[in-house]
Amino acid sequence: DVKVTQSSRYLVKRTGEKVFLECVQDMDHENMFWYRQDPGLGLRLIYFSYDVKMKEKGDIPEGYSVSREKKERFSLILESASTNQTSMYLCASSLLIKDNEQFFGPGTRLTVL
């Protein structure tokens, strides 16, 4: 089974702090994604990566950056956390072939005070 793990299930940070969310997958998937999930807004794509050191902006990249130094690991960085970044963050991965299932991590509930 594909296993996608995220570094924290719950995280509480202060406004202005730098926040790192990490995602690791163990199935050699090329594609990795970061989503933000808010009630009524569904899954919104923040960034995705299709290869090591490659990244592409999604629909809502403002206030976020990402890093992919190794194939299995994709990090989401909030340079200066703000209260409007309080949300559930989901990581996902998939193979680099067409029509492929996305495998999601358990999510990180981030609260910015």
Add this chain to the structure above:
Amino acid sequence: GENVEQHPSTLSVQEGDSAVIKCTYSDSASNYFPWYKQELGKRPQLIIDIRSNVGEKKDQRIAVTLNKTAKHFSLHITETQPEDSAVYFCAASISGGSYIPTFGRGTSLIVHP
């Protein structure tokens, strides 16, 4: 870009009833349509998908139909059970090397015993 509309946002049914969730998409080039189920506190997981060369697909109590002309697709759940209670997301994408689906906003299905 692709736009996916999903309705209803909330659906309440009695156990044993059928449930139907509908999605429309805008890009006629989209040709892959997965459905994900997210139980409370858990990660989204693929439950069924359909490709544009197929009009209907069934898997036990769930089925998905696709109308390419009208650009809409639907999830049908028959004989609903309390464990079907979850948020369901539809998505649309175009086959290619980088699989980036556009998600609907989700439908919260509540099955009352």
